[in-house]
Every structure is written in C-alpha cells, then in structure tokens.
Amino acid sequence: EVQLVESGGGVVRPGGSLRLSCEASGFSFDDYGMTWVRQAPGKGLEWVTGINWDSTTTGYADSVKGRFTISRDNAKKSLYLQMNSLRAEDTAVYHCVRVRIAPGVPLDYWGQGTLVTVSS
C-alpha cells in the first residue's frame, strides 16, 4: 500500500523557516517524481514545487521561488521542503504527492498533509 506521511508543520513567525519532511512507503520511491501541493484554509489547491526521480529537475511556483527548496533522499525514501522567509500567505496544509508515470503526470497518491501556520 502506498503511503506518504508528512511531518514538520507548526506555527512559525513571519520571516521564519520550517522544514517539512515526507516519508514514503509501499512503492519504489526512486522511480517517481514528487511534488508538494498546498491548500490554504477554506481555499483551493495550489501546486508549490516538484522534483524528478533523480533530483536533476525541479520547478517552483512563482509565489515561493527563491524562498522554498525541494529536495529528496532516495536512500531514505524521503522528500523535503525547506521553507524560508515565510509569509502569512504561506499558511496552508502542505501535501506530499506522488507523480504518476503517465503522459499527463497526474498526482496519484496524496499524503494527509501537515499544517503550516505563519503568524506573529
């Protein structure tokens, strides 16, 4: 069974940093690209960043470019999101998501998410 379990969320002050982790199990982690998708309270879904299987390609939403960094450790079957210079508008549930191997690269397995609250 595919499982994605996020951790590392919490309350942080504006300008602060946080590192999210995602532990994967139930599939060959190093075969898949991975992404982070966030959802602000009561709002819709926003793609944040993605990374390919061997970390050679990454992409970021403009809203987080230069502040967030995605990385992965295939030996540990883990995905990370380093978030710096956090803003109130970064407050959201952050989901770790697997990218299906298909032409349209859909997001086929989602973790339950970890809540990040940026507040003074």
Next chain:
Amino acid sequence: DIRMTQSPSSLSASVGDRVTITCRASQNINSYLNWYQQKPGKAPKLLIYDASNLLSGVPSRFSASGSGTDFTLTIDILQAEDFATYYCQQTYSSPQTFGQGTNLEI
C-alpha cells in the same frame, strides 16, 4: 500561467441524479487534464487522468471527456459518497494549475 475555470462553483443535486461539471482552460492544453475529488478534512484523490482515463478502482459512474480548452466530468447515478469538492488540473505547462473547485452538495 494557464487559468482553469470550473463551472458551476457549487451544485446541488440528489442521490440518483446525473451531474456534469465543466472545466475550461485559458489556452490549449491538449489532453493534459486531470480530475480530483476531495472530501472535507481529507486529501484529494485522483479520479481521472489525461482527460478521460479512469483511475483503477474508481467507479464507472464517473466519466470525463474533452481536449483543447473544454473538458467535462460526469457522474451518473449520484451516490451519497460522491458529495464532495471536485477540482480539475492542467499539467500541460508549468506551473500546473488547478480550477477553483466545484462543491457538489446534497
């Protein structure tokens, strides 16, 4: 960025009804369109990928079609467990973007 617009934003229906949700892209996205279902307090679930491919395990009452800029998701014979929010997503170009969601309620 490609803008995805869903209609309606909310929809009231009854068990047994047939409902259709539409998703329009601001530019051609070929068939790089996916549909997700999200229930309150839960993570989204992929239902349909590449515009019309039903994910294994998803009930056959769900179907979808479209290409280019206009797409539809249809649910035949609504069941109680289908009441949720539905999102479309384009993966044609980066950044991938989602529609604003359609809240399907009883």
